[in-house]
Amino acid sequence: MKYIFVTGGVMSGLGKGITTASIGRILKNRGFLVTAVKIDPYLNIDAGTMNPAQHGEVFVLKDGGEVDLDLGNYERFLDINLTSKHSITTGKIYRAVIEKERHGDYLGGTVQIIPHITDEIKRRIKDAAESYTENGRKADVCLVEVGGTVGDIESMPFLEAVRQLVGELPKSDIALVHVTLVPEDNMGDHKTKPTQHSVKALRESGLHPDVIVGRCITVMSPSTKRKISDFCDVPSRAVITAATAKDTYEVPIEMEKEGMASVIMDLLGLGERSANNDWYRMVTVEYTNRITVAVVTKYGVEDVYISIKEALKHAGRKLSTEVIIKWIDAENFTDADFADVDGIIIPGGFGPRGIEGKINAIRYARENNVPLLGLCLGFQLVVIEYCRNVLGWKDSTSEEMGPGKHVIAILPEQENVTNLGGTMRLGDCEIDLKKGTRIEKLYGATKIVERHRHRYEVNPAYIAEIEKAGLVFSGSSGTRMEVGELNRDSFFLATQFHPEYKSTPSHPSPPYLGFVEACAKSKRV
Incomplete structure (x- = not known):
């Protein structure tokens, strides 16, 4: 050695x-x-x-x-x-x-x-x-x-x-x-x-x-x-x-x-x-296209999202597409801030600050057919936005955020946790993907392994009603929902896992590849 x-x-x-x-x-x-x-x-x-x-x-x-x-x-x-x-x-x-x-x-x-x-x-x-x-x-x-x-x-x-x-x-x-x-x-x-x-x-x-x-x-x-x-x-x-x-x-x-x-x-x-x-x-490939992606952030520090930045870069290189990131403050933006972007990413995070802004960004993407990728908390907020604005459950929220209709609930094994360090759902987990869905086509497989870092999940009591309304849970791990997507031409997909953690220049993350490709195809400006 x-x-x-x-x-x-x-x-x-x-x-x-x-x-x-x-x-x-x-x-x-x-x-x-x-x-x-x-x-x-x-x-x-x-x-x-x-x-x-x-x-x-x-x-x-x-x-x-x-x-x-x-x-x-x-x-x-x-x-x-x-x-x-x-x-x-x-x-x-x-x-x-x-x-x-x-x-x-x-x-x-x-x-x-x-x-x-x-x-x-x-x-x-x-x-x-x-x-x-x-x-x-x-x-x-x-x-x-x-x-x-x-x-x-x-x-x-x-x-x-x-x-x-x-x-x-x-x-x-x-x-x-x-x-x-x-x-x-x-x-x-x-x-x-x-x-x-x-x-x-x-x-x-x-x-x-x-x-x-x-x-x-x-x-x-x-x-x-x-x-x-x-x-x-x-x-x-x-x-x-x-x-x-x-x-x-x-x-x-x-x-x-x-x-x-x-x-x-x-x-x-x-x-x-x-x-x-x-x-x-590989790392000196020449770009033939350029897109702008909005990342709706609540922390304001780019190093918080370094894996997201790198995963976008990996996918962009694979597709010869330069990805320009526009950082959007989740607490201070209007719909006009999205006029010049080709896609929107809702990243993970913790706590109630900036949540309503992220939900509004998801609404904008869904209503305007702007490609959207939700990650971890972003996946949970996609579910909340859909429940509020499509199903009409206006008080939908996460148990993490306070009182209301908890369409997002704490994981059962997290209910009595007192030590915060190392106690979330962490690391690799096997996930089943539904055949014929966008996520299955992106991975080219029905079983995948991705990494997690979360305490909350989609409340099983509401899954059937949510899917009946059109939001498809296309990936799951046992009874836990892992992927949500809409069946339409524009890219609208969110994952409970963090696909960016396993992305490398040699092996770009499939959800990021699909997202960047969709942004390039639907380029708005």
């Missing part, structure tokens, strides 16, 4: 996750099987209870793990399916160590950061790396992104664990990549001092970078690279520019140009292999 550790300095939000995923893509293009681990130094057990407006999207893994959005990037870039063990948090580590102490596993010893916390970190990293298989084949390389910024108190135990691993593993089995900021002054000159100080802080942790990735707006000059090389004791060829790209999927291409592949493969003794260029051809 080869390990690549990715750390960050100067400031957060530099793009360590994209850098990590891009290195993985470079190796995958050469035939290596790659897996990935994300370390988040916060005390939360997972990302499930964190405010998405502050932290970004909560990504859901196949086993139901609620994790940082970077794991979504790993899955999309690498075409892999990760599990909860690939997400390590301070909360998980400390809980495990304390539970062992309570159980008596430490034989009366004093429990300390070193060795107990660091040993647990190392154990989990190795377990995630060595247990990953694909078609019976074990991974060749494990990427480990250490969240936070070097120098943060929260990251210190993890950096110490990495330091210990560097001493325990053969030199050719481990590489350390450090991502830093290389800003430009008013004259356009790159400034290297932030990188120098960041590397100094990393060295104080006992770690020396093998590769430095400089995040900057424009490509660094050879002289700038030499300066970083001289001050940070890294070969010039191992100083890699990560200039801002117009599309994150093009970052591996730019890193290839910078020589990242040969540097990493030399460090890990992986020999020489030519790259398969299918990825590069």
Whole structure:
């Protein structure tokens, strides 16, 4: 097993996750099987209870793990399916160590950061790396992104664990990549001092970078690279520019140009292999069409909807159609705001804020034959809108939103839940699709597996009446309704599951493909 550790300095939000995923893509293009681990130094057990407006999207893994959005990037870039063990948090580590102490596993010893916390970190990293298989084949390389910024108190135990691993593993089995900021002054000159100080802080942790990735707006000059090389004791060829790209999927291409592949493969003794260029051809496809899609949002932060953005991009590339997103505030819009859009998406979310606006957007799409895709909460609101405005049940609502006719009710197993973390219906679930429906035609199958993250469902007491009125529940999981659609030419479909979680550039999500294709066919402007 080869390990690549990715750390960050100067400031957060530099793009360590994209850098990590891009290195993985470079190796995958050469035939290596790659897996990935994300370390988040916060005390939360997972990302499930964190405010998405502050932290970004909560990504859901196949086993139901609620994790940082970077794991979504790993899955999309690498075409892999990760599990909860690939997400390590301070909360998980400390809980495990304390539970062992309570159980008596430490034989009366004093429990300390070193060795107990660091040993647990190392154990989990190795377990995630060595247990990953694909078609019976074990991974060749494990990427480990250490969240936070070097120098943060929260990251210190993890950096110490990495330091210990560097001493325990053969030199050719481990590489350390450090991502830093290389800003430009008013004259356009790159400034290297932030990188120098960041590397100094990393060295104080006992770690020396093998590769430095400089995040900057424009490509660094050879002289700038030499300066970083001289001050940070890294070969010039191992100083890699990560200039801002117009599309994150093009970052591996730019890193290839910078020589990242040969540097990493030399460090890990992986020999020489030519790259398969299918990825590069796929992500640089030329668009022959353009559509505008409205996403009706209640959070106002684009990173909350990163999987939706990427799924639209995947479908657009497959159909050579550029997708422009128009963000619509669910609490502040009029029907006129939809005049220039070719389709409408109603994404997921929690709580009553913005709900009436989303319902009005669904009404507009249905009445004006505008292609619509509802997701999770969006599926539930499609049902509520239909009940209110077609069946005439004006007090229709969700049990989540308050009193009224609860056409959307809480899942039976959620009724007495007191702990909010990790208790929703989460992860992969098998779904049956009705033959001859739009959703069955999109998937080309009557059984599918998709990921979930919800507490509420269509109330079984009203299903028959709703279907009699024309809204077809074309997908189900046992007694639970999973897909709703209208039998008409225009695209009007909603899913209780989140199809965007499994969408990748190589395998675009079928509902998104159908939606983008419908938008292109019914282009309004």
